[in-house]
Amino acid sequence: MGRWGPDAAGRFRAAAMELFGEIGYEQTTVAAIAERAGLTARTFFRYFTDKREVLFSGSERLQQLMADALAQAPAAATPIEAVAAALIAPAEFFNDELRPFSRLRNSVIAANAELHERELIKLARLSAALADALRARGVGEPDASLAAEAGIAVFRVAFAQWVAESEQRSYAEIVRGSLARLKALAATA
Amino acid sequence: MGRWGPDAAGRFRAAAMELFGEIGYEQTTVAAIAERAGLTARTFFRYFTDKREVLFSGSERLQQLMADALAQAPAAATPIEAVAAALIAPAEFFNDELRPFSRLRNSVIAANAELHERELIKLARLSAALADALRARGVGEPDASLAAEAGIAVFRVAFAQWVAESEQRSYAEIVRGSLARLKALAATA
Numbered sequence: 001m002g003r004w005g006p007d008a009a010g011r012f013r014a015a016a017m018e019l020f021g022e023i024g025y026e027q028t029t030v031a032a033i034a035e036r037a038g039l040t041a042r043t044f045f046r047y048f049t050d051k052r053e054v055l056f057s058g059s060e061r062l063q064q065l066m067a068d069a070l071a072q073a074p075a076a077a078t079p080i081e082a083v084a085a086a087l088i089a090p091a092e093f094f095n096d097e098l099r100p101f102s103r104l105r106n107s108v109i110a111a112n113a114e115l116h117e118r119e120l121i122k123l124a125r126l127s128a129a130l131a132d133a134l135r136a137r138g139v140g141e142p143d144a145s146l147a148a149e150a151g152i153a154v155f156r157v158a159f160a161q162w163v164a165e166s167e168q169r170s171y172a173e174i175v176r177g178s179l180a181r182l183k184a185l186a187a188t189a
Numbered sequence: 190m191g192r193w194g195p196d197a198a199g200r201f202r203a204a205a206m207e208l209f210g211e212i213g214y215e216q217t218t219v220a221a222i223a224e225r226a227g228l229t230a231r232t233f234f235r236y237f238t239d240k241r242e243v244l245f246s247g248s249e250r251l252q253q254l255m256a257d258a259l260a261q262a263p264a265a266a267t268p269i270e271a272v273a274a275a276l277i278a279p280a281e282f283f284n285d286e287l288r289p290f291s292r293l294r295n296s297v298i299a300a301n302a303e304l305h306e307r308e309l310i311k312l313a314r315l316s317a318a319l320a321d322a323l324r325a326r327g328v329g330e331p332d333a334s335l336a337a338e339a340g341i342a343v344f345r346v347a348f349a350q351w352v353a354e355s356e357q358r359s360y361a362e363i364v365r366g367s368l369a370r371l372k373a374l375a376a377t378a
Contacts, residue, residue: 009248078377145346147374153338157331174352178331179378185336186375188267189368 009047016054044185059122072132079139082132083151087175094171106163127152154178198236200226205243209297248311252318259322268328272340276364283360295352316341343367
């Protein structure tokens with residue numbers, strides 16, 4: 001459990017992911033997660049509202065990190081360059097230590113319709129947050145919404161590659177490659 | 190009710206949209222829809238599984254129409270040109286007669302979290318269908334997924350413009366404009 005650190009939230013996360021992988025998301029109870037973590041259910045609820053939150057508690061932080069990076073991009077950056085800065089921002093977070101967790105999380109979400117819906121909602125919110133941040137930089141419509149949605153398109157595809165079983169490249173390398181492909185594809189429109 | 194034609198499905202659709210607008214989606218019952226349409230609830234269930242289906246029954250047809258258009262694009266078409274053909278395909282369907290229905294549908298969906306989730310799922314399926322159709326044309330990954338997701342990005346933004354209250358341009362004109370903007374934005378990546 002070393003990679004989760006000694007903190008309680010990390011221990012719950014590791015225990016939950018082990019159980020999701022072993023017996024499935026639906027069958028895993030908070031009581032079982034707490035037992036596996038060597039902590040109590042009462043403590044679990046100090047960190048997470050429910051077992052679903054174990055999978056999504058990082059979403060708000062990710063959104064804030066990306067929106068901040070977009071806001072702090074150089075004034076001369078084009079809309080898509082500012083979006084690129086937002087997409088690259090979580091590169092340190094999406095590192096090789098996290099990748100096994102992210103792979104397992106991805107397969108748990110793919111196997112459960114309700115979790116898949118939740119993921120789609122988080123991505124829609126992320127897109128809206130990036131469009132807001134672009135408008136705050138003075139980018140008009142429809143460019144702000146288009147650049148944000150195109151950024152989410154790149155993020156979805158790049159993230160799916162990053163968690164693919166055989167993938168070795170870093171998150172940042174994959175995002176840069178996907179942005180370059182989008183540019184090449186769009187040039188032929 | 191002329192614009193809905195004399196068919197029962199059209200009468201149910203018109204009655205449902207009137208009621209969604211007047212008393213809200215949640216408060217509208219199938220019994221009330223049937224009464225307004227001058228038909229029976231029993232007949233309603235021959236056309237729709239529930240009141241939600243009134244809003245989404247066109248989704249499968251739309252997806253098929255777009256996937257077929259993508260498959261039938263000229264062999265020399267680039268991936269994004271094939272996606273553009275898919276996006277333009279429903280232009281006759283999204284006409285000025287349908288626009289008031291689409292505007293009302295849009296505001297009903299925006300006001301209801303469950304309907305918004307349903308809409309996100311339909312768009313995710315549409316993206317997957319377009320990526321499938323691109324792979325069937327021999328387009329590799331990640332280009333197929335990227336071109337499909339970029340197409341959905343354009344579709345979302347263009348559709349939101351088309352249903353905006355003050356918008357006069359046709360669906361096809363807006364889609365073409367959005368594709369041109371995506372190309373211009375991506376060129377500066």
